[in-house]
Amino acid sequence: xxxxxxxxxxxxxxxxxxxxxxxxxxxxxxxxxxxxxxxxxxxxxxxxxxxxxxxxxxxxxxxxxxxxxxxxxxxxxxxxxxxxxxxxxxxxxxxxxxxxxxxxxxxxxxxxxxxxxxxxxxxxxxxxxxxxxxxxxxxxxxxxxxxxxxxxxxxxxxxxxxxxxxxxxxxxxxxxxxxxxxxxxxxxxxxxxxxxxxxxxxxxxxxxxxxxxxxxxxxxxxxxxxxxxxxxxxxxxxxxxxxxxxxxxxxxxxxxxxxxxxxxxxxxxxxxxxxxxxxxxxxxxxxxxxxxxxxxxxxxxxxxxxxxxxxxxxxxxxx
Amino acid sequence: xxxxxxxxxxxxxxxxxxxxxxxxxxxxxxxxxxxxxxxxxxxxxxxxxxxxxxxxxxxxxxxxxxxxxxxxxxxxxxxxxxxxxxxxxxxxxxxxxxxxxxxxxxxxxxxxxxxxxxxxxxxxxxxxxxxxxxxxxxxxxxxxxxxxxxxxxxxxxxxxxxxxxxxxxxxxxxxxxxxxxxxxxxxxxxxxxxxxxxxxxxxxxxxxxxxxxxxxxxxxxxxxxxxxxxxxxxxxxxxxxxxxxxxxxxxxxxxxxxxxxxxxxxxxxxxxxxxxxxxxxxxxxxxxxxxxxxxxxxxxxxxxxxxxxxxxxxxxxxx
Numbered sequence: 001x002x003x004x005x006x007x008x009x010x011x012x013x014x015x016x017x018x019x020x021x022x023x024x025x026x027x028x029x030x031x032x033x034x035x036x037x038x039x040x041x042x043x044x045x046x047x048x049x050x051x052x053x054x055x056x057x058x059x060x061x062x063x064x065x066x067x068x069x070x071x072x073x074x075x076x077x078x079x080x081x082x083x084x085x086x087x088x089x090x091x092x093x094x095x096x097x098x099x100x101x102x103x104x105x106x107x108x109x110x111x112x113x114x115x116x117x118x119x120x121x122x123x124x125x126x127x128x129x130x131x132x133x134x135x136x137x138x139x140x141x142x143x144x145x146x147x148x149x150x151x152x153x154x155x156x157x158x159x160x161x162x163x164x165x166x167x168x169x170x171x172x173x174x175x176x177x178x179x180x181x182x183x184x185x186x187x188x189x190x191x192x193x194x195x196x197x198x199x200x201x202x203x204x205x206x207x208x209x210x211x212x213x214x215x216x217x218x219x220x221x222x223x224x225x226x227x228x229x230x231x232x233x234x235x236x237x238x239x240x241x242x243x244x245x246x247x248x249x250x251x252x253x254x255x256x257x258x259x260x261x262x263x264x265x266x267x268x269x270x271x272x273x274x275x276x277x278x279x280x281x282x283x284x285x286x287x288x289x290x291x292x293x294x295x296x297x298x299x300x301x302x303x304x305x306x307x308x309x310x311x312x313x314x315x316x317x318x319x
Numbered sequence: 320x321x322x323x324x325x326x327x328x329x330x331x332x333x334x335x336x337x338x339x340x341x342x343x344x345x346x347x348x349x350x351x352x353x354x355x356x357x358x359x360x361x362x363x364x365x366x367x368x369x370x371x372x373x374x375x376x377x378x379x380x381x382x383x384x385x386x387x388x389x390x391x392x393x394x395x396x397x398x399x400x401x402x403x404x405x406x407x408x409x410x411x412x413x414x415x416x417x418x419x420x421x422x423x424x425x426x427x428x429x430x431x432x433x434x435x436x437x438x439x440x441x442x443x444x445x446x447x448x449x450x451x452x453x454x455x456x457x458x459x460x461x462x463x464x465x466x467x468x469x470x471x472x473x474x475x476x477x478x479x480x481x482x483x484x485x486x487x488x489x490x491x492x493x494x495x496x497x498x499x500x501x502x503x504x505x506x507x508x509x510x511x512x513x514x515x516x517x518x519x520x521x522x523x524x525x526x527x528x529x530x531x532x533x534x535x536x537x538x539x540x541x542x543x544x545x546x547x548x549x550x551x552x553x554x555x556x557x558x559x560x561x562x563x564x565x566x567x568x569x570x571x572x573x574x575x576x577x578x579x580x581x582x583x584x585x586x587x588x589x590x591x592x593x594x595x596x597x598x599x600x601x602x603x604x605x606x607x608x609x610x611x612x613x614x615x616x617x618x619x620x621x622x623x624x625x626x627x628x629x630x631x632x633x634x635x636x637x638x
Contacts, residue, residue, distance in 0.1 A: 257562075263583075
């Protein structure tokens with residue numbers, strides 16, 4: 001079978017044997033996968049990654065110890081947890097200290113014709129969600145994670161910084177939750193995509209409004225984003241740190257301390273929350289797909305995804 | 320009357336007229352005041368400060384619109400709030416956007432023979448607390464602020480980083496609250512002061528234990544403290560940012576995001592929580608007084624307070 005491989009910053013194609021299926025696992029035939037900013041960071045060599053990336057996928061189960069899964073169209077939670085530690089017992093397997101992570105940490109990812117995941121990580125995709133849209137279940141779940149961490153009252157005014165894929169999804173998810181979201185970005189055409197859901201948008205001014213929002217989400221992916229988010233937050237307000245930046249970020253901690261701001265790091269989320277949002281159409285992702293490439297054009301797909309202004313690039317298996 | 324003045328980094332003495340007493344205010348004769356790290360930062364010119372510093376004090380009311388206060392021994396909350404805005408109505412006058420702050424922002428401080436504060440800022444000092452100990456009510460209240468912001472279950476394991484004045488107070492306050500506090504510092508003799516309250520102590524090793532504590536308080540006052548606190552915190556844990564550092568702090572935000580750490584900026588607190596802790600002796604501050612100077616030796620007192628290893632330096636009015 002065909003597998004994408006990252007090595008020393010290059011995207012290469014390899015022919016591989018079908019992955020074996022350990023007890024409790026399923027083998028999944030890829031239907032579609034999405035290239036995420038994290039994949040581009042792995043390509044740049046962050047986290048010393050080498051191997052097959054890919055963690056946003058939809059596939060069809062072709063083999064599994066539990067035969068009832070065979071033939072089902074599925075997505076899968078990306079953290080492979082031990083299932084047995086304190087974290088796992090509390091339903092927080094995504095913090096299991098011995099976890100591996102699909103396409104990120106010690107488990108080969110989804111950019112290949114067949115992948116494997118534990119059956120307990122799988123969620124069947126309802127018929128109401130197309131395969132292309134279901135690729136977004138993972139990033140929508142990451143946006144939903146905010147709701148798992150912070151209580152956001154209905155009608156709460158929320159500022160989201162950044163109109164990349166994550167910023168657009170976070171805006172829609174929080175708006176669907178009942179917040180009044182205001183998105184600050186740099187691309188009028190991207191921000192237009194979320195306006196039908198009720199999100200108000202604004203090209204980020206040079207001087208952002210100070211101490212104005214009870215909740216601010218930094219989804220800029222830039223090292224300046226966190227400082228901007230803190231200064232926009234009202235005293236005792238909350239800043240969600242949603243986008244990682246490689247390397248050190250310089251911030252003036254004084255305003256965060258004087259105004260007693262709470263900063264919350266936020267990563268992956270539960271798929272259960274994401275599926276109904278896509279199924280109901282409350283979160284609209286169709287307009288966020290920039291392009292599709294066949295898996296054997298992965299090098300070109302990565303190059304395209306890295307271009308400024310490009311949103312989601314999908315990979316499809318050959319044939 | 321005598322007043323201490325900071326100008327261009329120098330500590331000078333000035334003769335001044337008695338301050339007038341606006342409606343709702345009290346005039347207070349100084350009994351004792353404490354030099355805080357913030358005062359040393361003001362001296363260094365941070366925040367563009369020029370004027371009379373001092374916000375930790377005990378005094379006797381000599382004049383007030385409400386005559387029942389006259390003769391009382393008092394301490395005072397340092398934020399002079401409008402009393403009328405949303406913040407003030409929610410009991411959060413210390414975040415009132417138009418506030419001035421005693422000895423820090425646009426209200427002359429306590430390092431003078433007579434100071435003024437609104438009567439509503441005053442708390443009578445119970446007889447059970449000596450004047451020297453009552454100087455600590457303000458910084459103990461700042462330590463208590465953590466309990467106002469974060470729920471800490473009884474028995475919770477808490478790491479405190481930094482054995483300066485604030486670290487020693489925070490350790491005692493959280494231990495008195497019922498947490499199991501472990502203090503990491505650099506000075507065996509300072510840390511010994513808090514051991515009788517049950518706090519366990521340790522000279523900070525080069526490599527601090529990673530992902531080990533559900534709650535970590537950074538009271539180091541150093542730019543490396545925040546990064547260390549984040550790496551010591553377990554996934555989904557909380558870091559309290561208690562010490563300001565002038566200028567930019569560099570942190571790697573990735574571990575905070577991957578482990579979904581919550582960082583909470585924490586500043587001043589309510590005096591109501593601090594007074595019983597000092598009154599009952601649950602927080603012991605007697606051993607934290609390094610030295611006393613008369614007010615007219617303020618330049619020497621500031622120099623002494625800035626020395627490494629020195630804890631609280633008190634100022635006393637002449638005579």
